[in-house]
Amino acid sequence: MSKAETRFVCQSCGAAYAKWLGRCPSCSGWNTLVEERVGPSTSPGRRSGAAPDDAKVLWLDEVSDSGSVRAGTGLKEFDRVLGGGLVPGSFVLIGGAPGIGKSTLLLQAAAHLAGAHPPVLYVSAEESPAQVKLRAGRLGVPGAGLAILASTQMEAVAEAVRTLKPAVAVVDSVQTLWSDALAAAPGSVAQVRECAGSLMRLAKTTGTTLLVVCHVTKDGMLAGPKTLEHLADCVLEFEGDRHHLYRILRAAKNRFGSTNEIGVFEMTGLGLKEVEHLSALFLPGPEGATTGRAVAACMEGTRPVLVEVQALTGSAAFGMPQRRSVGVDANRVAILLAVLEKRVGLHLSTADVFLNVAGGLTIDEPAADLAAALAVVSAYKDRPLERI
Numbered sequence: 001m002s003k004a005e006t007r008f009v010c011q012s013c014g015a016a017y018a019k020w021l022g023r024c025p026s027c028s029g030w031n032t033l034v035e036e037r038v039g040p041s042t043s044p045g046r047r048s049g050a051a052p053d054d055a056k057v058l059w060l061d062e063v064s065d066s067g068s069v070r071a072g073t074g075l076k077e078f079d080r081v082l083g084g085g086l087v088p089g090s091f092v093l094i095g096g097a098p099g100i101g102k103s104t105l106l107l108q109a110a111a112h113l114a115g116a117h118p119p120v121l122y123v124s125a126e127e128s129p130a131q132v133k134l135r136a137g138r139l140g141v142p143g144a145g146l147a148i149l150a151s152t153q154m155e156a157v158a159e160a161v162r163t164l165k166p167a168v169a170v171v172d173s174v175q176t177l178w179s180d181a182l183a184a185a186p187g188s189v190a191q192v193r194e195c196a197g198s199l200m201r202l203a204k205t206t207g208t209t210l211l212v213v214c215h216v217t218k219d220g221m222l223a224g225p226k227t228l229e230h231l232a233d234c235v236l237e238f239e240g241d242r243h244h245l246y247r248i249l250r251a252a253k254n255r256f257g258s259t260n261e262i263g264v265f266e267m268t269g270l271g272l273k274e275v276e277h278l279s280a281l282f283l284p285g286p287e288g289a290t291t292g293r294a295v296a297a298c299m300e301g302t303r304p305v306l307v308e309v310q311a312l313t314g315s316a317a318f319g320m321p322q323r324r325s326v327g328v329d330a331n332r333v334a335i336l337l338a339v340l341e342k343r344v345g346l347h348l349s350t351a352d353v354f355l356n357v358a359g360g361l362t363i364d365e366p367a368a369d370l371a372a373a374l375a376v377v378s379a380y381k382d383r384p385l386e387r388i
Helices: 078-084 102-116 129-139 153-166 189-206 227-231 278-282 330-344 370-383
Strands: 005-010 035-039 089-096 122-123 145-150 168-172 211-213 233-240 246-254 260-268 273-274 293-300 303-315 323-326 351-357
Touching: 005 189, 035 189, 035 370, 078 233, 078 246, 089 189, 089 227, 102 129, 102 145, 102 168, 102 211, 102 273, 122 129, 122 153, 122 211, 145 153, 145 370, 153 189, 153 233, 168 189, 189 211, 189 227, 278 303, 293 370, 303 370, 323 330, 330 351, 330 370
Parallel strands: 089 211, 089 233, 122 145, 122 168, 168 211, 323 351
Antiparallel strands: 005 035, 233 246, 246 260, 260 273, 293 303, 303 351
């Protein structure tokens, strides 16, 4: 057996090089290359544990349309973001900050799917079966038809899927899995790439839908190489502040549906609860004449949502005006302020301007620019907007 080779892998783009470089030639990132020790493959050009390549050429009209039958997760907001439900054999990545509720969401969905399409496999690579059972009891979800596997070895997960043949399998999380095909440490770029590729092949060859949890970095990006997003059929982002009640689920990539839909949940003592009336959530302010408030009508997928844009202005300290925005692009805010100063005559160059979208929603619709501009004018003039 040959010795394990050493290579340097970029943490940003996943490109591999034979020697260390200060700057990655692929993504131009500085100091992003880390050393990885890669074990030899058991056969030339192929890693151990890989599924046999039995692909053959098929005519398009001979291919069965099995993907048209979707499985509902029991959560309407989850199904909305997925495009109507889970497609058989799909590979879905769910990313989010620690404690945001990814495991809670997937356990609730897995329990419903186990009752409608048993069996369902829940691979817990971070918790013991007793801990999963305790969480299920706290959430009040049934356990019939739901199998639990507490393992971090990729080969054990693949064997369980091929033996049990579940309709849906949940893997929590891909960063904790490791494969004996590589000598790299669990969580490294090489291991995450290898395990994600093995999971993708497993989903396509067995027809099992895989829901895989992926942690995020400090910048909010999916941890691991960019190849994870390319491998997945659907990439979901679970957003929100874990110290607040509401969570937003949105799709960054979806091969089977739209990426414009969002799902809104409320974290309760019994798990995640769906929020159906979005306008009530994003219009939290009390009624009455208040300055610096304007309401905009935006489209989130196929649903119109009323959102409140809040503005605050004040005298700039030391002649350095501040521009802060939450939920609105900072470049767009700068353009709006320049238009207001040039065309309307507001002296905003000497004023601090703070802009916020209530409810934690991020809006990118150009129609919301009018509401943002009116909120700034209302705050600057200290006059509330008249109701129409």
